[in-house]
Amino acid sequence: MRQEEFEQRYQPEWKAFQDSIEIAEKFSRRRGDNQKVLDGFAEHYRQVCYCLALARERQYSPYLIQKLETLVFRGHQIFYQKRLGIFKRIYQFIVFGLPNAVREQATFVWIATALFYLPGLIVFAIVLVFPELVYAVVDPDMVSNIESMYDPTADRLGRERQSDTDFMMFGHYIRNNIGIAFQSFAGGIIGTLGTQFFLIYNGVFFGAIDAHIINIGYQETFYGFVAGHSSYELTGIVLSGAAGLQLGWAVIAPGQFSRKQALINAGKRGMVLMYGAIFLLLIAAFVEAFWSSISSVPPTTKYWVGGAGWLIVILYFTLLGRGRRV
Known part of the structure; x- marks a missing residue:
């Protein structure tokens, strides 16, 4: 069916649905009449969703x-x-909403994945062969701090010295992780350049630290610590980057819309990914504070939990919510 025929066929229904929306918005100020207004609304809503899917x-x-x-x-x-x-x-x-949004915006998600992981893997390989190059990427004081955090003799892993409780660390991880996510998202406004920088920078940082940890022989404590929350944290960072890339692309290539309107549209779609990123980063912060830091749990157990986390994330975004939209 040509677009002209499609519009002619369904235009009266769209107009009627728009009128119903405007009436419902007026009645929203008078709570007692809400149910009367919404009678039959669901059927019209589903029909317009069907038209959108066809379009x-x-x-x-x-x-x-x-x-x-x-x-x-x-x-x-x-x-x-x-x-x-x-x-x-x-x-x-x-x-329904989040997994469907990730699949719909898969192009930006895959680009963000590549920008984050590929530079990290390259730097990981380089620092593994040339250990001294870690100091070209990470400040020496930070390297020393990370070494103390994952020292096998430490009572608790991955914690800064000035923090005394798991609850305090939970708040610290939330602030740190969500801060990175918002940097990646907001950086997209300058033609994706800011988002690209933060994705690449964080990927390079993680790659250098991973290689350094292996070089000094702390891999058991380090990977035992990061295994449990890595799937949620890294995926959250990638989703925030995908949202930022989408924002920047609207500035570069607005298509048939004005840049302002294209930016608004991209912002609405991107915020769905940002909500998802925040959701995942909250899970990551909780696991990191209350599970990952426990040194009495055998590393093998933590690896199994970490593997289960990656499996859950993959199945969640590939299978959940199919056939239904919200």
């Missing part, structure tokens, strides 16, 4: 897709904010 599949014009996306977004706000509680909405996002 994307048939690669109709960006203008039409954006128009339908706006309708779906506004309808989603009306329907779910009124019928679903906060915990239900969080459930919908985690089970």
Whole structure:
């Protein structure tokens, strides 16, 4: 079906749905009438979602897709904010919204993955062969601090000396990890350059530290510590980078939209990835503070837990939420 025929066929329904949205938005100020307004709303909402899926599949014009996306977004706000509680909405996002968004934006996710991991692997190999080059990448004081954090004789692993409790470290890890994520996201506004810098920089930093740890023989304590939370932390950083790349690409190639509108559209899509990144980084911080630092747990056990974490992340983003959109 040509786009013109498609629009002619469904335009009356889209117009009726838009009118319903506007009425519902007015009634939202009068709580007693909300249910009356929403009667039949779900069926119209599903039909517009179906039209959006068809438009994307048939690669109709960006203008039409954006128009339908706006309708779906506004309808989603009306329907779910009124019928679903906060915990239900969080459930919908985690089970359906986030994995679908990652698959839809897979191009940016894979580019971010390459920018993060490839430089890190290259630097890892170089520092492994030339150990002294770690100081060209990481400040000597930081190298010394990291060595003390993963010393096999330490009572607790991966903790800074001035922090006394696991709860304090939980807060420290949240601030540090989410800070990196927001840097990667916001850096995209300058034509993806900031995002590229933070992804490459962090990848290089991790690669150099990994190689140095092996060179000094602390790999058992180090990998035992990072195994449990690495899947959530590294994936969270990659997702924030993908969101930033998408933001920057809207500045470089806005397509048929103005740069302002393209930036708004990319920001809306990117924020879904950012919410996902924050979700994963919170999990990583919790595991890092309350599980990874326990030195009494055998490294083999931590490796198994870490492997299970990577399997969960991979299956989550590849399988969960298929066939349903929110």
